Structure formats: structure tokens, C-alpha cells
Amino acid sequence: MSKFKKTLLGSISALLLTGMVGVATQAVASDERFYGRFTQDNELYTPRDYRGWIFIGSSVTPNELNDGAAAFPEFHNVYIDPGSYNHWKRTGEFRSGTVIVKELASVGATAAPSGNGYFQGDFGGIAAMVKNEKRYPDNPGNWAYFGFSADSNHGAIQDEAACSACHQQNAAEDQVFTQFYPVLRAAKPGE
């Protein structure tokens, strides 16, 4: 084979290799795509498709166990965006860009063919927390907390005392109550 041909072949295989690496990098990137959409004031547009995200758990604090007056007597159905879940599975960390949505569902029936208990009734509102280094550089852990109302298409950032303070103090990992989410604990590398 001529020297020229050899060089040409070498260049082609180098090009092919570069192409393959490019494809592999893209696959990881799309696996971890970002889900939060933000207003110019860094407030989160009301998430719409979260019921198709990764469902990580559902806690319920019923009135019966709280002197008849629980602060939130509903179920809390919690979802994490798929890109951040994939990142968590790889690294065991909540990446900048994580969106976690908590949706309330009322306690409906308290008896079913399976036994007495708490069964979900109807959906109530949602709340969310978002970690983002660039948007919330001064917030502890770069987390912002959002409340939503039906008459707005985006959430309103909540005061630290209203949300973050309790999460900072009591949540097991980076302000997220992983102690109540076996789905996350099981997916964490090395656990």
C-alpha cells in the first residue's frame, strides 16, 4: 500500500472513531436532558408532564395521626425529572438542573378489598423544588422552592423560612428527604 493510501486510511479511521465518540457523548447528554423551563425572573413555569417522570414516593400524614388536624392531610406524590434521576443513578448527587415536584392527592377511601387503610382520592395542587447553581447562586444548596396557583402559568419563589429552612434541617441528603424514598436510595451507586 502506498504511503499516501496508508495515511488516507488512517485519517478515515480516525474520523470514524471521532464520529463514534461524538455519538456516544450525545447519547449520555440526551439521557440527561434538562426539564425545567423558567421565566425571565428565574421562576419555574408550571410543570405539566411530571406524571410521566420518575415516581419516587408517596408520604401521607393523615388527620387521625395528627390530633385531627394535620398541616397537609393529603398524600404527597413525588416525582423527579428523568434527566436528573439518571444523573443521580450515575453519581449519587442531585445535579444543577434537578426539578422535584410534589403533588397532593386527598385521602379518599379508608377501606378497600385489601383491608382498611388510606387510599388516594383526588389531585390537589403541586409544589416544587429546583436546584440550579446559575439561577440561585446565593440560596443554600442552590435550591429554590415554588408554590403554584391555578391563575398563573408559573410558580412563585417561596421565602427560605417557609420551605427551605425545614428541608435544610431535616432532610437526609441535600435538602431532599431521601430517608422516605427507597426508590432513590436503591438507585444510588454504591448503596
Ligand code: HEC
Ligand atoms: C416543617 C417542615 C417542612 C416545611 C416547612 C416544608 N416542607 Fe417540603 N417536605 C417536608 C417533608 C418531611 C417532606 C417529605 C415527606 C412528606 O412529603 O411529607 C417534604 C417533601 C417536599 C418535596 C418533595 C421532595 C423532598 O424533599 O422530599 C417538595 C418538592 C417539597 N417538600 C416542597 C416544599 C415547599 C415548596 C415548601 C414551602 C411552601 C415546603 N416543602 C415546606 C417538610 C417540610
